[in-house]
Amino acid sequence: MEFADDSRAEQAYPALIVISGLPIDPLRVRSRPQSEELGFCIPKPVFLAQLHEIPRFPRSRADRVNPDQRCPVTQTASPLPERGPTGRRTAKGSLAAKSAQRVERPAPLRQVVYDALAELIINRTLEPGQHLVEADLAEYLGVSRQPVREALQRLQTEGWVDLRPAQGAFVHMPTDEEADQLLGVRAVLETHSARLAAGCASEAHVARLWELQNAGLEALAADDGEALVTANADLHSFLTELTGNAVLAELIGLVDRRVRWYYTPIARPRGHDAWAEHAELIEAVAAHDVEKAEKIMAHHTERTRQAFHERPEAARE
Secondary structure (H helix, E strand, O other), X not given: OOOOOHHHHHHHHHHHHHHHOOOOOOOOOOOHHHHHHOOOOOOOOOOHHHHHHOOOOOOOHHHHOOHHHOXXXXXXXXXXXXXXXXXXXEHHHHHHOOOOOOOOOOOOHHHHHHHHHHHHHHOOOOOOOOEEOHHHHXXXXXXXXXXXXXXXXXXXXOOOEEEEOOOEEEEOOOOHHHHHHHHHHHHHHHHHHHHHHHHHOOHHHHHHHHHHHXXXXXXXXXXXXXXXXXXXXXXXXXXXXXXXXXXXXXXHHHHHHHHHHHHHHHOOOOHHHHHHHHHHHHHHHHOOOHHHHHHXXXXXXXXXXXXXXXXXXXXXX
């Protein structure tokens, strides 16, 4: 592109950025090679009048939207159909029953969206085999489709979501073999954790374990499935924490989310037996009975594995 003088080049500079999307040195815009490198070549008249009138557009959606004009956290999603064309329950049907969970922003958006979708899968709001539509999830979370798409791709690599050609994304449906593998690894780690805990627990540790036990019994009395899952995870997590073994804590942390996913559908049916076993375990830890604590935890984790295979939904899946 050629200009009579440098001042005309500098005046057209903002418009050139809009057209090319790339920074251009205003002192070099006179050279035709650079304009050709950028994939366009404007004739010598250049229609400078129109170029000067082209506005500078914001570079991102965040620049165009006033934060005060965004949807409030309490905004409720619009009514959504329960079933898709094939009769399968869709994400719309699951999410319609809850108020929209507008994600909070200043954290990295892709991470926040990933965490939100993972939690919806873990707590079974989005059930195994359920179709995940980007537009529905974006509307529910109050974000654009791009971070949702990125989150689904990440969830797919981690085994939470299946991406099927020409069909879309679906919540992964775990197989019996996958459950056995994960719960088997968990049994080994948790059994070792119980053994170490029994050997080093202080009175303060035991008191804290009883507090967590009581929280679980309260959730059981209230028939609160979500609270039961949380209380169970908290007790097992603290048992590992009190051992002081950082490597063990890290390894158990890697499988914790998926264990919660498997435990959610059996939290209520398994409730009374599970929390009775927890009480026996705490007594063994308090008595520093290493062998008994290890034996109780091995039995506890095996019963959880069996309960997962015996759950009513297993026949339907």
